[in-house]
Structure formats: structure tokens, C-alpha cells
Amino acid sequence: MLSGLIEPYGPMELARKRGSCLKVTVFAPPPSTVSDEFELRFTEENLRSFAGELEIPFEMELLSLELLLNPAYWPLSLRSSEKEAVAVNLPVSSVVSGYLPLILRFLKQISPNVVVCSDRGCDRNDAPFPNAVIHALQYHTTLLESLDANQSQEDSSVERGKNLLLSLLGNVRRNQMNLS
Numbered sequence: 001m002l003s004g005l006i007e008p009y010g011p012m013e014l015a016r017k018r019g020s021c022l023k024v025t026v027f028a029p030p031p032s033t034v035s036d037e038f039e040l041r042f043t044e045e046n047l048r049s050f051a052g053e054l055e056i057p058f059e060m061e062l063l064s065l066e067l068l069l070n071p072a073y074w075p076l077s078l079r080s081s082e083k084e085a086v087a088v089n090l091p092v093s094s095v096v097s098g099y100l101p102l103i104l105r106f107l108k109q110i111s112p113n114v115v116v117c118s119d120r121g122c123d124r125n126d127a128p129f130p131n132a133v134i135h136a137l138q139y140h141t142t143l144l145e146s147l148d149a150n151q152s153q154e155d156s157s158v159e160r161g162k163n164l165l166l167s168l169l170g171n172v173r174r175n176q177m178n179l180s
Helices: 003-008 011-016 033-053 067-068 100-108 129-148 158-180
Strands: 022-028 059-062 085-093 115-120
Touching: 022 033, 022 067, 033 059, 059 067, 067 100
Parallel strands: 022 059, 085 115
Antiparallel strands: none
16 A cells, blocks of 8 residues: 555655655554454555565554544644655545544644545445445545645636536436435
């Protein structure tokens, strides 16, 4: 996951800089299944191997997603120095779970350098298709709204994308009501 983000961007940069370290902080719910635990450990081992190939130290900290429910417990910064970059992987499931507003406020506070959005579980078939489409459109609309907050007046491409998604969302909702 994260190694896919880092590999094209900067493994040589990390290896060249003295004192570099790959530090990962994971906010996650407690693993509910064996596959969740396996995925977390598999990701950790991949990142540890990646850091080993670069001959840099690796640190991983696992924090409960419930910490985001109380802003008083939010770390002021995830950076220990200005030389560090913060990358965030924001899964689509955060929209479904209702954590997105808290996560977006937290992200705004820590000012990450990179935010990666992933659509994990898109192959699931336990939810009706119209609901899956609505959730995906809501997720991308929220994402575009968060990007919209940082854009300049001249940049209207995000605004056009947001309006397109909002109109698609409205059409899908109307069609779903007609089917019911």
C-alpha cells in the first residue's frame, strides 16, 4: 500500500539522505477478522522489507481510530521535524463508517504532504449495487469538497468535477427511488 506510494516518488531520496527513517503511524479500528490482522501485518512486513532494502530504519505505530472521536487526544503534529513528510492513505470505508468529517479535520490540522485515497473492497458484493454507487459518489464528492477548500479562484477544474459528481449522485438517488 504505502510502498506503492513511496516507490515511484522517493526511495533513492530516502536512501541518499543521512539519518532518513521510514516512520508509519496507522490509525485503524481494532482488527475485526483474521484477514484484517493479516493485512496489517503483511503491510508492516512489506514496509519493513522496503526500508531494509534502502538500509534505513523503520518504525510503525498503531493507534486506535477511536482517538479521532475526541480532538483533545489528537497529536499536535505527526512530524518530529520540519524535514519529515507526512503521507496519508484515506480509505473509502471511512465514509461508510462515519469517521470522514473527523478525519478531514484531523488531516487539516496535521497538514500532510500527500493524501492517497484508496477504494479497498470494491469487489465486495454484499451491498446492493445502487448503494455502492451512492457511497462511492458521496466519497468522491467529499474528497473534491476538501480539495475545493484549498484551491485558488482561478482553478475551476475541481469545481467542475464536484458539480459533475453532485449531478450524478442526484440522478442515482432518483433512479434508486424509482426502483423502490
